[in-house]
Amino acid sequence: MTGKQILLDAIAGRETSRPAWLPFVGCHGGFLIGKTATEYLTSADLLVEGLKKAKSLYKPDGLPVMFDLQIEAEILGCDLHWADEVPPAVTTHPLAMGKTLADLPELDETKGRFPIVVEALKTLKNEIGEDTALYGLICGPFTLALHLLGNDIFLDMYDDEDAVIEVISYCAEICKKSADIYLDHGADVIAVVDPMTSQISPDHFEQFVTPAMNAVYDHIRERGGISSIFVCGDVTRNLEVMTQTTADNISVDEQIDMVHLRELCEAQGKSFGGNIKLTAVLLLGDEEDSKMEVLDIMEKSGNKGFILAPGCDLPYAVPIKNLQAVADMVHDEYARETAKSLQAKEMDSFDDVEVPDYQAADGVILDVITLDSTSCAPCQYMMEAVKKAAEKTTAKCYINEHKIKVREGIGMMVKLGVKNLPTICINGEPKFASIIPDITTLVNAIDEAAK
Secondary structure, three states: OOHHHHHHHHHOOOEOOOOEEOOOOOOHHHHHOOOOHHHHOOOHHHHHHHHHHHHHHHOOOEEEOOOOOOHHHHHOOOOEEOOOOOOOEEOOOHHHHOOOHHHOOOOOOOOOOHHHHHHHHHHHHHHOOOOOEEEEEEEOHHHHHHHHHOOHHHHHHHHOHHHHHHHHHHHHHHHHHHHHHHHHOOOOEEEEEOHHHHHOOHHHHHHHHHHHHHHHHHHHHHOOOEEEEEEOOOOHHHHHHHHOOOOOEEEEOOOOOHHHHHHHHHHHOOEEEEEEOHHHHHHOOOHHHHHHHHHHHHHHHOOEOEEEEEOOOOOOOOOHHHHHHHHHHHHOHHHHHHHOOOOOOOOOOOOOOOOOOOOOOOOEEEEEEEOOOOOOHHHHHHHHHHHHHHHHOOOOEEEEEEEOOOHHHHHHHHHOOOOOOOEEEEOOEEEEEOOOOOHHHHHHHHHHHHO
C-alpha cells in the first residue's frame, strides 16, 4: 500500500497500519535547497526541488504544494512584506483604506502567484503524485477577511455584524475559487487554513465562520474533493464547533489536547491530525526530544483516522535530523520500541532569563508571547492591536515581543505562566490569552494597570 493510500484511508476515518505522516513543508523547503523563503515561494522550479528533497529525506505520505496564506490576499490588493526565513506578511488592508468589495480584483489561476502554484502542482502530480497525497492549502474565509479589513473586524463583529458577514461571505467565494484551482490540477486534499479563528469565541465562530466554511466544504465535496479544516493557534475553545462543520478532517496545532480532540472527532465521525511541537521540540530540541514527542502523540491518538503532522507550517531552519527521527518513528516499529526506553530530560529552569521589574517601571509593560509575529497571523494581528492600543492610551507603555522560536521566549513564557499563544501580559500578568481584544477593551486594561 502506498503512503498516499494510507493518508487517504486515515482522512476517511479508517484504521491504518501506522499513522499517516504529513510534514507541513512550507518555506522549510527553501532551507533544504539553500534558498530564502522569498526565492522559494516565488518559483515553481524551487517548490518542486524543495518538496522532492523533503520527500527523499522525510518519507512523507502527503505534502502541501505551497504553505502561504497570503496568496489570495496579495491578488486582492494587500501589500506584503517579504523576508528570508518566513512567509510574507500582509501589511495593508484594502477595505480599511476606503476600497469596497466591488473594487477588489477578480481571482483566477492566472493572477498573482497562482501560475507558480499550478505549474508546481502539475509537475509534482506527475513525479511524486502516485504515492504522495498533494495538499492544496487555501486561506480560510475569516483570516482572509482579516487580511482585507484589518483589526477593526473584531470591533465590527459587535457593532456592524451584517457588514462583517458580507465580507466573510465574499471571502468564502474566493475560497471556492482557490479550491477549484487546486482541484482542477489534481490536488488530493484541500485544507482550509484559518488561524485567526483561534482568536474568537465559539458563539462568534458559529455566527460568522461556520456558514462560510460549510459553503466551502460543501463545494469541495460537490467537486469530488476531500477537505480539512486547519487552525494553527490555540483553538481549544472552538474545537467542538470546528468538529461540527462539514469538513472531513480536523487538523490542529501543539496547544491542543489530542485525547479531547480524538473524542470530539469520533463523536462527529471525522478524522483528525496534529500536533508535534514546532519550536520547543522540532526547532530547538534534538532527535530524542522528537522521538519522545511523537511517541506520546501516537499513543494518545491511536491508528484510526489519525494523521501525524507538525502543529503548523514548519519553521525555516528545523534540523533535518529531527524530522528524520519523526519519520523513523512512523515507519520503523523497532525504532518505536527502542525509543520507548528513552528517559525524559530534566526540564530547563531558565534561571538566566530575567523578567522585568514591573513594580519599578515608570510605565506599563506589555509582554506579548508569540510564535513569531512575522510569520504567524494571530501573532501579527495581536501585535498590531497592542501597538494601536499603546498609541491611543495616555499611559506610557513599553512593548516587548517574546518569540518562542528562541530559548529566551520560551523562558519568558514559562516564567510568566503563559499557557497559550499568542498572549498579552500586562505588567507581568497574562490578560488576553489566545484572543485578540477590541482596541477599547485593551486600552481600558492598560489604563487600569497604569493607576
